[in-house]
Amino acid sequence: MTQRLRPPARAVSALSCIAATLLATAMPAHAAEELTLYTTREAGLIQPLISAFSAQSGIKVNTVFVKDGLLERVKAEGARSPADVLMTVDIGNLMDLVDGGVTQPVKSAALDAAIPSNLRGADGQWYALSMRARVLYADKSLPITSFRYEDLANPKYKGKVCIRAGQHPYNTALVSAMIAHDGEAKAEQWLRGVKANLARKATGGDRDVARDILGGICDVGLANSYYVGQMKGSKEGSDARKWGDAIKVIKPTFGNAKSGGTHVNISGAAVAKNAPQRANAVKLLEFLVSEPAQALYAEINYEYPVRKGVALDSIISSSIGELKVDPLPVAEIAKYRKQASALVDKVAFDQ
């Protein structure tokens, strides 16, 4: 539509300058080996891993950090899409890509050996790369040593619970797991109980739970495990450190007898259906589950490695420790996500 205009010559030259700049940034000199990564995982978090991969393999990685609409973008780009690897956080988002038909199956002995079978698609359509647990942050002075997710609905915590929006993927995944274990009716009852206990609106981020505990707004709340490492690992004197130091962390478990474990979610990746650099894409995935990369996941991102035998970060290991993971397969969680989201609406959790 713009080429039909006849704007003044100056505007035209300014425009072409900008276009040229954009072209220059968009099309780096075609190195012999490269691949394009689309990620809903913040690029800075995986940059150390990507740099290590490039250094080892000589493959340059172009990244696009997309938040919402990764699936729509890849779908619309279709056969011409430059994407090779699609990376997401949250199992539901990853399954959306698989269900949306923008991934392709991969066969790799290295991947299959490194990742337990409940953390990857049976057909190689998706792979988990790291895990995070949904844990309880509690005021340091509270005499709690063990906790069940169900306890969050206990009236004794009335006005003492902080949590982020119920519609956030981290929480819908937890509710999904609840539905998978105990059925929708029980999950609804639980959600109503938690809602009744909220000290403030269900909003903000996971770290706000720690901050609001320090601020005296609440006593307990659910949040992801890696923030504990981030906060407690911050520089002495920084705000984040103060928040981290105000809390202690407890690994909650599901009350259901078949579970007895802690809820985890994953970050994961898949090879794009129309990947122009398929071989390089597989190389990247294989690198990400190799021992040194998994150690980086633990040390830099404070996550739980998917590969057995890789040590946890020291802060995580001292403040949370090894997990007894809920045995429910993660793909199962994704199945109940819509139901969980509808429940959150139904009990007006975020209102």
Place this chain on the structure above:
Amino acid sequence: MTHLRSVGAAWRIASVAIALGVLAPVLSLAWLAVGSGLAHWSHLARHVLPQASLNTALLLTGVGVLVLVIGTGCAWLVTACDFPGRKVLHWALLLPLAMPTYIVAFAYLDLLHPIGPVQGAIRWALGFDSPRQFRLPDLRSMPGAIFVLGFVLYPYVYMTARAMFMTQPAHLMEAARTLGATRTGAFFRVALPLARPALAVGLSLALLETLNDIGASEFLGIQTLTVAVYTTWITRSDLAGAAQIACAMLFVVLALVLLERNGRRHQRFGSAQRMRAIQPRRLHGATAWLATFAAALPVMLGFVAPALYLVWETIKRLRLGTGISSGLVASLGNTIGLAAGVTVVTVAAGLVVAWAVRNQGSLGNGARWQARAAVLGYALPGTVLAIGLLTPALAFDGALGSLIGHPGLPLMGAGIVLVVACAIRFLAMPVGGIEAGLARIPPALEQASRLLGETASGTLRRVHLPLLRPAIAAASLLVFVDAMKELPATLLLRPANFDTLATLLYAEAARGTYEEGAMAALAIVVVGLLPVMLLARSGLSVQAEAAR
């Protein structure tokens, strides 16, 4: 009305093409919306829409009242009265424009948090030593959201109202006073009604911005309809359902915009005579200081407090040894380049549409839809617009790729799809601004020019463009500032390895380390300050000169 020959065919086609370009994402959304059943509406109607609609209505009403009162009140105060600090405040009142709402929301969340400085000081003064003994109500509430959005978005109204008041001939007010109206009466019965088109433009920009806001509402926990659109799409993976809600919202927005336009359909606001502008009346004593306080308060709350917060956070980072990253510098360049490109494209397109519509408008209403269509982009949340644009734009891009033998997506890869998306999103600003500017140029000037044998385009170039200069300058600067702050469309449509300050800041947010984003946030504000200052200087003073 004299019938004039309308604009040339090329111009008309260009205008129609632009309007169709804006319609493309909307039509693609509508297509998505009708492609799915209505099964989930029973759930939405029972559990989501009543509360979300109520919240949205409350938020819009609250913000609307607040921006009108602050914007119009301050504009009148600095136009009609003289008081200490007026010379600075008359432009400083625009400063919150440089502040993205999501940054202000975050800043206040931190400032007013129980462990933040404000409550800490109150506790200290009252002798409490723990927030568990005493704390203020949470900002995360409807009043909190209205406060934050109102004090950031009022400049849209202030700017248009101020420009209008400055150019209102003083004799109208004087006539009202001689006919026995009080000062207040003359303001409400003459100055305010005359400013209605400008106020409508400013108010609609502020309200659409409120409606589409996702960052600040999410922070503050306000479940608006826009949040419902996101939840339906993201959490329930129901894009069609989200498109249905978005289309329904768009429908309501359009109805309101048309209603307002219809309300002043038969009114003319042009004044053919060049008259002296209103002279400010000097205030004295306590009244003067009260005026200073009233005009300074919005600047303090909407700009100074959050800006100082960002400066403070940045200093803290620097002290802890975080340097200025090379990524920050690169994204600064990207931000300016993108904003400049978007500005040029958007303002040129806006001028084409506004002029085509005006010229044809005198013949009938056949072209009005093009200007109305321009509002659509602004009435949709950024991500939703971008999603709608994806399918048509990439289909075109793919076709272009095979035409020129490019294996990938040439326009997407070069960031041109992103520029187009932003242009569609912000087209309402130049179209609205230039239309309002055109409305104030008396038709007699055009008729005289045409009678004397000048062509339609010659008339535009020699008569209207010079008179429109302030309107175009104001629209350009507004688009620039907004394009610089733009986040959702940039996030979705950018090429690989391309970061702007906003996406950089967002990345920090996504990582859960907001405070690390303080530097990027401060950079956005600093870069935004320059155009805002220019806007204040050129936009307002040129307009005043033009009136003289």
